[in-house]
Amino acid sequence: MLNFLTRRLVAGLLTLFVSLFLMYVLVDIAIDPLADLRESTAPNKQQLIAARIELLDLNTNVVVRFLQWCGGVLHGDFGIAWKTGESVSDLVAHAIGSTLQLVTAATFLSLIVGVVVGIVSALRQYSAFDYVIIFLSFLLYSLPSFWVAVLLKQWAAIGFNNFLRDPWIAWPTLIAVALIAGLLWSLAIGGRAARRWQVFGIASAATFGMFAYLQLTDWWLEPKIGPILLLVMGAGTAFAFAAVFAGLHNRRALWASLTTVAVGFIAYFPMQTVFAMDIFSPDGNGASWFVLLLAIVAVAVGFLIGRLYGGPDWGVSARTSAAVAFVMAALIFVDQVMQVWGPYSRALGGRPIPTFGDRTPGLGGNYWVTVLDSFTHLVLPTATLVLIAFAAYTRYSRSSMLEVMSQDYIRTARAKGLPEREVVVRHGFRNTLIPLATIVPIDVITLIGGAVITEAVFSRPGMGQLFVKSLEEAQVDPVMAYLLITAGLAIIANIVADIIYAVIDPRIRLDA
Template sequence: MVTYVVRRLITAALILLGASYLVYNLTALSGDPLADLRTNPNSAQLMQARSQLLDLDTPAPIRYFKWLGGAASCLAGNCDLGKNIAGQPVTQALGQALVQTLTLVTGAAILAILVGVALGIITALRQYSALDYGVTFLAFLFFSLPIFWVAVLLKEYGAIGFNNFLAHPDIPLTVALGIGLVFGIIAGVVTGGGLRRKAIVGAIAFAFVTLVLVVASLTQWFRYPGLGLGVILVAGVGIAFAITVLAAGLQNRRALYAGLTTVVIGAAVYFPIQSLLDLATPLMVLILAVVTVAVGIAVGYFWGGYDRGQGMRVGGITAFIVGGLIMLDRFAQAWPAYFGNGLVRGRPIATIGGATPNFQGDFWTTGIDSFTHLVLPTVALVLISLASYTRYTRSSMLEVMNMDYIRTARAKGASERSVVMRHAFRNALIPISTVVALDIGQLIGGAVITETVFSVHGMGFMFLDGISRVDPNPVMGVFVCVAITALAFNLIADLVYSALDPRVRVK
């Protein structure tokens, strides 16, 4: 294994060296970096200053080796990737752009993977059903749409339209009935079983959604949102049952009791923790998250049972989600203060940038500000990325579900949950891990079009700006980050194969 990893690292270094040479010279020779200065009255002085800054008197191939020497110094902790055309060190600009890109794409990547894999499993288990056809149609629809068009539609209806609605958040009864009808139809299609069961589930969903919208309109919930202890408690009980079904099965009663116990603990600390959350900082929230998961795992351990590990998993996951609901409720409590801020001006969903200029506030209002700026580009990236994960997971699950060992597991009397989650899903993850590894490497490079439409100055924006201005140093900075990430995750994907499938061994 060690020999294999070393050999792969040496190969990756040689590939990176050759690719970086080509990219640097192609960028440097693609145009004239002094073109914008030639019509300036002080062009001679400005051109001389820029030539000295970018060392334009040296041929591009020689400049590459100078750049390579500075890049190699990163191994000694003294990184020097040169300066961009504005005189800013590339390492500084790269750090700022990397933060923007990671903030933008991390949430989108996680959501796309979770939602896409879940939909892939469900559609595979419901092959050729209305749900399967519907998810397939929508996945390919969004996959085929141009990302800039999706982004523009989101800005028009998700930002401008929703902000206009927030000025007078009243939902007419006819609109509430229409939305409820749509959700009722979707619920009926998603539900398995006969026509009678579909009709009952659809009717319940229609009544529930309509009632929620009417109550939200009467109470002005969109202006003064919140979950409250009652909603958290009811949702927590449902989550405990759902996690138990997926992780252990309802026959493991002690695992279910562990999940329900964590919900009760969360409800018990809801009011006492509010005063502590008023002083929240990122470090405090991280510590509280770790403590919350640890308490859930401890609850599962003490409940014990024939499989204590299942109870610990159910307790830990349920505690984490219930803690997330409490955090979401606290963000909702801060919404009126953010909505009424003079810089926000009653239009909270932003269309450009990564933050409101000059906005200052506590942990909760600044968190809302970051969320409102990220929600639209994140949704755009998720919609476009969803198709690949959904289809790969579906095809992989269908292939695995027809294997002999799946039929053997069912013949031995294993539950359907055990067959799907323990036997099928693990083996179906092998091709999916390759897609995830490649996508993460691409995402680090930044979503160039999305960042441009939403004016997010991330890695993609930096790369595009460097190419348009014939400035190779920032282009190379982005290239090195993306190339190293892609090569590293390709290696990780190969190593994950051996962990997911004992038949695969890296030699």
């Protein structure tokens, strides 16, 4: 492993140096920091040009300037944006923070939804559900991101904000939505006709009941999860995770998960007092780190509960209950954020879903208001990236799953009498991830480089916008800082992809 990392890092650094040098030369050729002065009619035009040449050291050879820039980088100095006088480090720090928010949410959601839907589609090959997913994935994959972004701004933001003026959905519409949801679930679950009809009825009734509850309780104006929904959603999560990771026949894993839900339900009430502490006030510091600490504690408690249930395969129970604990902690966190929705919405004139920027200027409020404001600004750009990436991940995971499920070792596992759940989850799913291990890290780094079009449509001050704006303003230092970060992360992503590939596939040896 050490030899592999050493070789790859040395090769990566050499590649980074050469690519940065080429880009520095190309950027120097492409931009003209004197363009505005050449067209100026000022009487002291020549003096202004001379002053800028001296400021930017344009009389020095480009190779020397590149080496001087590299020397500054080695000392932590990325230069100055000469038009505004701002430090490039400060510009990049704000831009990459905004981009990381977007990338984290979009990658997490698109990967989970895309992989799950792709695997289910593969397991239902040539079914109606499979054809629907294939059609949707190719449709979304072919759509330009700017067009999706504009449609979301019109219908998901402006339309939803208008809906909040009179948040009432006609009952026939709710019935139609419930029937469509029931149909999709019945197609996804599959099985004999009687089973499909059973799933259709249960899913339709559950969907209609959920929307009826939201409508009759004015949930759209004052949304919250509350203890009852927390208990119901937690129990559903426990059964779902136990069924997938351990099988419902594994009673220890199931009871460990349900016990974790009960502990989370009890913890909900004292957590309301914890979330009212001064650390979450407008003047408080370290709230995000405190929330992260609480999440780690929640996962540790879930793992401990699974361990205490013991059994010969206690690891399965521990991992399952830890995953359930994470979901319960996330639901409690989301519930707390939802509790400030009413004041937040009223502060924005009843139009809480913004269509541009990454924060509301001069909003004020405590930590929870700040988090909610970040969430609402993330909704549209995240949905845009998720719809496009979801289509790609669905296609990758479906084709990979189909290939894996036709292998000899899958037939052997079935011949040994293993349950189908274990064949799919333990043998099929793990090997399905091998191609994604190469794709996902590169996709993440590509997004960190800036979703240029998406950020432009929603006016998010991220890395992509920083790059475009710096090029337009002929500022070489911010452009080179952007290229250094994206190129460096791309090299790291390739190394991480190789390591993940070796972890997933035991046939790969890094030191070979």
